[in-house]
Amino acid sequence: MTVPEFLIFSCRSPLDHVRRTISCCLLEHTTMNGVMADCRKYSKNEYFMNHNSKNRHLLLILIYTMALIFESHGTTLGTDLNNENCSDALTCTKCTIKAQCAWSLEKQKCVNYNHFHLSNLTIYGKEKCPRFSVVKKYEYNNTINHLEYIVKVSNDHVNFMKYLKESKFLCNSTTIDVYNKTIKNDEIICSANILTTNFKLHGVQSFTAFIYIKFNKVLLCLDNIADHYVTFYEHECAEDKKDENCATCTWNKYGFAHYIRLCSSGNSCEGRNELYLWHNDVGKSWNSKTREVNNQCAEINVTSIDPLSGTMAGGTTITITVKNHLILADNRTVMVVVAGMLCADPRTSGPETITCITTPPTDDTLYAAPSGSVLVKYTSHERQLIIESSQKFHYYVDISAGTSLFVINLHIILIQFSFFVFYTKMVY
DSSP states (O other): OOOOGGGOOOOSSHHHHHHHHHHHHHTTTTSOHHHHHHHHHHHHHHTOOOTTOHHHHHHHHHHHHHHHHHHHHHHHHHHHHHSOOGGGOOSHHHHHTSTTEEEETTTTEEEETTTSOOOSSEEOSGGGOOEEEEEEEEEEOSSEEEEEEEEEEEOOTTOHHHHHHTSOEEEEESSSOEEEEEEETTEEEEEEEEETHHHHHHTOSEEEEEEEEEETTEEOOOSSGGGGEEEEESSOOOGGGTTTTEEEEEEEETTEEEEEEEEOTTOTTTOSEEEEEEEOTTSOEEEOSEEEEESOOSSSOEEEEESSEEETTOOOEEEEEETTHHHHHTTOEEEEEETTEEEEEEEEEETTEEEEEEOOOSOTTOOSOOEEEEEEEEEOSSOEEEEEEEEEEEEEOOGGGTOHHHHHHHHHHHHHHHHHHHHHHHHO
16 A cells, blocks of 8 residues: 555654654554554654554644644744844944845835845945944034034945935924035035024023934934934033033934933033933934833943842842943932832942842732842933843742742642643643
């Protein structure tokens, strides 16, 4: 008798062996002796399975089902890796480090080059990306503060500047008037003015605006998000004093560019100030009241937690290191949440450190010791900054404490063990 077609496998993977063995076993009572002999021989040599046991057949079916699930998951994972989400990258350099992704200079977008018809103005490697650097030149007088906003273009392998000169382009801002746009050699030059009366009118020492350049209705994406933002000061400020006692953070997420700048009262150019700004790829910008930062920037970041575990009963003193903590805490209240539970009595213990004491959960029905990030919240009367740690803090149950939480956890362990024993008996 000829072996049925679905029993013939090429041994490309361990799953193929499992399929063949199981198929043979399922046909044990319906196939002729020749086929069964082959099955038994294959099984003896490859798996040493006992085909006389129905429980073994059940176990093989379970293994086969799990193998199918694993193979399906592995295939999906492989597909996801091959189809990277190119659209997440908002700059040429971040786009072209991804496999299958290319940067369209015409569209200023990251695209999958297997799915798009692309022109000669397409970049396939990071080393070919044009570089954009911004120079800001200020002039101050009694009535007007003048700005020259200059974008210098280098590493132009595909003659992108020639394309820009032949395009319709403009300089613009959501908050100030920008004019006198021009392209000269390898520079794009924009000019802007702001009246000095605006500072007194709004009671501020500085004013920050978002500036962008468009060509053929497409926003030019700069290498550094912070370059889109310009700050005018009421009085001329020395360049080395502008960032003194300030912390700045920029990142891209979900197609939006984000910008945070916080200065303490120790900054001589603008004094205490806080900005939570963000913009999209069409030039619209917003100023929000609350911002969350999760390990995106070196200047605003939870760098360490010590220790990384503590008892559910509370009372563990932990030390949290936050970059630029004193700047962030200036005239703001500080609150710490550890794995979803409040950390009591947060205190500044050093230039960049906070100490607090963990508290037990208020809900005594909690039956699993939690773990999670540490959140440090800085709140003023206007805004709130939330910094989430990349490290996780783990709570554990102190057996010696004899708390009800331990009893509940013990019950769950016993239930899980009983289910495991029951399941094992069913299989075997």
